[in-house]
Every structure is written in structure tokens, then in C-alpha cells.
Amino acid sequence: MAFWQPVLVLLRVRAQVLRHKMARNPTAFLGTLLLVAVLALAAFGMGNALGVSWHAMSDRVAEANLQRLWLLMQGCWLLALLVPGGIALLGPPPSGAAIRPFALRPAQILVAGVLACLLDVPALLALVLTLPLIGNLLLGRQIGQALIALIAFLLLALQTGALARLLSALGALYARRVQRWVETPALAVLLLVGLCIAAPPAFASLTTSSGQRMQARFAPLTETASSRFSLLLPSSLAARSVSAMRCGDYPDLFGALGGLAVCLGLTTGAGLLVLRRGDNPPAAREGRPAARPRTRGAPRVWETRSGPLPQLWALVKTEFLLLLRRPESYLPLHKPAGMFLLGAFAFLAPDMSKDPTYNLKVYLGLGAVLYGLLWQMQLLCNRFGTEAGTGALLFGFSLPRRRLLLGKNLALFALLLVLDSGAVTGMCAVSSAVQNIPLLLCWLPMILLVLTALGNIVSALQPFAIARHKKTGFEPPDALSGAYIAVGCGTALLLAPVPRLLALGSIGVPAVAGYLLALYGASLWLAGALLARNELKLIGRLDGRME
């Protein structure tokens, strides 16, 4: 009991945090539940398609399809756990600093983390994916196979939880060293590794036999393709155990299950090692020679006082750095990334039958786009909301408020343009709609400009801090969800004249440019006037003082 009590307390704390989150923002929670419902339908369809056709497949084909399904499941599961603010409701594990004062063993922290992974929403989706297969096996009186499938799934689930905890601890170690968040490189590595494993059946059919051209979708497997590297993947071992039971090959069965247990053990051991390392952070950080400030040559054109342009540039540069570095910013920037990846996986998933749930992938893609936009609205409509306790600092400068807003707009606009262009291009590529890319890339800057313009007005009218890490006690009103929807509708209305202007021929493009810039200019003027009126309220809210 001495071992388990702290573990249960850690789990209970995360459940309490979840309860508070749900109470604070029920709209976001409802959105997540809706997304989970859609994903559950898709997962059930995939699992059921395999379960129904299991008996008709040969042993090797069945194994290959199950391995592919479970590889996809494990990949999506890890993504959902590691991407911040995704469908994993229990959230990230408590930080090392928070639990260090307590006498907790690394094993307890690891077990609590693994159990939390198993109790979270992605685990439910994984179960929904696997249960149809087990159910079909039971209906076909294949009790042995069903039991082995369940055991293999449980071992795979534990291994996924341990792997997620290990990666999370590694990320925390790395982030502490370099003071950068690691989700982007982690996601990129995950995707790259997945794409580079060309041998396993899950990704082999992405290439055609003539040349190595990528296909957006692949057909159900009728033959197996394997390599010695893929045989050692946990999903391969799990699938082999079920296949071995099907063939009655008991040595292979126990070998596969044993291998899976070894994978689990290795992952757990690595996790314990990393957690122990995290308990004793290197003291060298204090004494490590840090980079000296870069010395430059003689002063350039401006001597002491500068004009508005250098001031604006300083603001843009700093805002850009903060958007990329602040935790309050990376949620709105990363949530779309996770959803886009899930959407992309939906398009890449095996089309194993005519199951109508596969039509959901189009809606999933569209949903991912809207979901991403909704999250980016947080940044667009809260231009001062990322200051988190530094409202007094920012407004303490004697800088014209419109110039302040312009600098912030420029930085965010540039960043979102790059990110959203990449996302739009990627989604078009995986959904075989490559011909839409040029048109969408032309519309994107116009949409972002109008969103920015409307966001300025919302920022000045209803300021609040997106995230509070110093002072608590003030949360944004739920009505902001309505504001975001209003901004979206307003954007659509304001963009309605654009096609008509473009139809004017040679003067169409300058007319559109003039129209959009005038819109933006008007929003800047209006927001400046509103800021002059609301500035003190803004400072008070950003600094957590309600007066």
C-alpha cells in the first residue's frame, strides 16, 4: 500500500485538475468530446472492418493487417498524449518541480504516468479500435485468439503509456536545458521516423513499385511486405502473437509475447533512468559558461534616439521571439498541428471496406482546419493576452498604442501565414487535392489580414490574459467563444466583396489590396481609440488585479 498510495494521489490530482478545467471552459471540453465521438466512430469502423474480414484472410495477411492497425493506433496514441492540449484530457504529468518536495520514487511517478495514459481518452479510442476484432473472434468461437489479442493489446497499451512517459520526461529534460519547448521537433521526429520505416506494411504501400513516389492513400493489403527491422516493433510482436495463436504455433506465440514484455521492460527501465536523471538536474547549468552578449561594431545610422521604424522593428522582433517561445502561445500554435496530423492519418488510414464511416475522413479534415482556426483565434483576438503578468511592463513604455498593435500584428501575421500555408499544403497533398493549393494560398493572406483586423477590435474591447502562471483568480468569460464565432462570420462577410473586385479585370488586384488595407487601417484606428479608453482596465486584467 505504501507504494500505491502516492500513485493514486497523483492520479487523483490530475483528475481534480481536469475537473477544474472542465468547469472553467466547458465549451472547449464539449468541442473535444465531439471530436472524440467522430474519432471513435472512425476507430470502430477500422477495427470492425478488420474483425469482419479476419477469418477470410490468410495467416500472413491477417498478421500484416493487424500489425498495421496497431502501429497506426500506437502512433496516433502517442501523438495524442504528447501533443499539448489535444484530446488527452488528463493533461501532461505534473512537473518535476511540483513533485520534487515529496519523497516519491521514480517508479511511483512512472506508474502513475502510465496509469494516467491508460485511463485517458486516447486509451478509450484504442480500445474502441481493438474491441471489434476481439468481439468478432469471440463470436466466431475463437476464444484463444480473442484472449491472446486482449493480452497483446494490454501489453501494447502499457508499453505505449511507458513510452509516452519516457518521451515526456526526455522532452522536459531537454526543454529545461535549452529553455525551448520540444513538441515541434518531437512531432517532426515522430513523423519522420514513421515515414522512413518504408518496410512495415503500414507504410510500404505508400510507395509504388516503379520509383519511390508517395501515394496519398493505399489499398488494403493482399500480400505482406516486411523487413527484419519491422519485426521487432511492439505492434509487430503483438500482431504475431495473435497470428501465432491462430496457427497454433505456441513457441512463436510465447516468443512474441515474451518479446513484447521485454519491450515493455526496456521502455520502463529507460523511463526510470530518465526520471532519476530529472530528479538530479545538472548543477552545471549555474556554472556553465554562457554565451556573452554579441559585440557589434560601431553604431549604425541612428545614434541615440530612434524614429518610429526601428521602434516598430524592435517590437516585431521581440513579439516574434515571444510567440515562438512562450508556453501561452504554443498551445494555440500546436493544437492545430496535432489535429492536422490526426486528420492526415485519417486520410492515410487503410481503406479496407466500403464502410460508410470512412466518409468521415473528409469531415475530419475539415474539422481539423476549423479546429486549428478556432485555436488560432485565441492569439488573433488577444493581442495583449499573452503578456501574462507583464501588462504594466508593456504599457509602461511611452509608445503610441497603434504602433504597439501594428508591431504585434506584423509578427503574428507572418508566423500564422507560414504555419497555415504549410498546413493547407499538407492537407491538400494527403487528401489528393493538390490542384487547390494555389487558390488556397492566395486566399490565406487575405483571410488572415481580415481576421487580424477584427481581432484587434476584440483585443481592445475585451482584453484578458490567455494563461496565468503567476496570479490566479481571473478567468476569461465564456462569451469569448461567441466572439470568436462572430469574428469568423464577420471575416466571411468582409471578404465577400473580394471576388467581385477581382472580376474587375486589371484593376481588380489593386482594388482588393486597397480594400483590405483600408479595412486593416480602420481596425487599427478604432482599436487605438478603444485602447486609450480601456488601457487601465487592460493593465489591471493582465496583471491579475480586478478593480
Next chain:
Amino acid sequence: MQPDDYSIDDYSIYVHRLSHRYGERTVLKRIELRLLPGAFFGFLGQNGAGKSTLIRLLCGFTPPMKGEIRVAGVDMVRDPMAARQHIGVVSEDVALYDRLTGAEFLEFAGQMHGLSAAEARKRASDLLERLDLTDAAGRAIGSYSLGMQKKTAFAAALIHAPRVLFLDEPFNGVDAASTRTLCALLKHLTGERGVTVFFTSHVLEMAERLCDRIAILHEGEIQRQGTVAELKAEAVQQGAALEEVFLQRTGARIAEHVALEWFA
């Protein structure tokens, strides 16, 4: 010349009949202050006495309910932008961008105050060296200790050479070495550069060491104001230590029963 012989514009901080309320609660009542350039003024009081509120009013972050505030000769209520060009602020909860390096943050602060990039860089480098932060300048502020963060906040408040400095509990949580450095810097600024320092604290020893004049604030009112020598003389007359006078003036209650029976 006596303080009353000066005109309003001679004072670096001029406060007249300042009052402020939060809802039904009056937090400041008819505060009067006149500080000349080069003054080092300490504002003492218990937690919740109104010190931070006063600083917020003097910095123009909140308009007062009643009263007049002029800083560096500029009316803070009518033209806070112009007044802010002459002030530097170090707040109690250091407001810094955790994800910027020390050097980046100071250059940003300098440029936001209107300095050219080159000048901001030069002054940032100078301040980092003076405050012994050169080695940490390339690291993110979030990795700094509290003392280093306070020094960075000081540097940001000084980079544009303000005429008036507002310091709200500046030495809370700061180690002795950093405190010594900051005190030396402040003494130099007031003694040799004519900068006015307005400093709040609840630690009497600090105020005794640094300040020319002290005011004791309790329940929104100034209970006593004068030079350190005057207050000490009053304490001697009462046969008490200065700390006793302070505790008496601020109505502090000392807990008598502090034993924890269940403590092994």
C-alpha cells in the same frame, strides 16, 4: 530653502491630497508628498497598507479617485505618456519576459523607450556588466534566480536614464551580494546623478540604511513622515527602538502563542 519654498515644477514627485478607493474600501487617504531631485524616499508599511497601490497611482497605471500627481514636472493624470518617459519602475512581482535572454530583454526595453538599436545595445551591455550579469546575458530570464531577475528588472528600469525611480519591495528574496550591488547603484544615482528614488518596503533596516526620508503608512494614511534622524530621535525619546516605533505606528500585532504541540 525650505521645502515649501519650491514651486510645484521643482519637485520630482509632487502629490497633493491623493485619495483612492477599491469599492467601499478606502486604501489611501489624503496623501501629501513632495520630493526634490536626488531624494531617496522610503515608504514603509505592513502588508496591505497601500504601498503598492500608491506606486501604481504614481506610475499612472491607475487614475486616482481624488488628488493631484505630478512626476518630473508632468501631470500624471492628464498626460501619463509624457510622464512615463521620465520614470523607471521595478515592481514587486518582477514583470519580465521569461523567454527572452537578459540581453534581448534589455535591448527591447531600451528600444521601446525610444533609444536606437545601437545605443540600446551599448547601454544594455554596460548595465549587464555593472550588475554582474554578463555571464548570464545569453540565457533565458526564466532560468535566472530571483536576485538576477530583480537586477535585470533594475537594468530595464534604468536603461533610458529616468529622472524618477519607483521601486516596490525591490529587495524581497534578493541575496546579500545582489542587494549590496543594487544599494550601491541607487546611492550613486541619487547622490551623483540627481535621480529621485521612491522606495517601498516592509523591512525597516533597509529603509534606515538607504533613505533620507521615510514615511510610515498605516491603513492608507501617513502616520509619520520625516528624516531617519528625526524618527530615530523620536524613538529614543520614547525609550524604544525604531522598530518598536514602527510597529506601534503600523498597529502590528505580534502573535504570542507560537508553540506547535504536535511538532516532534
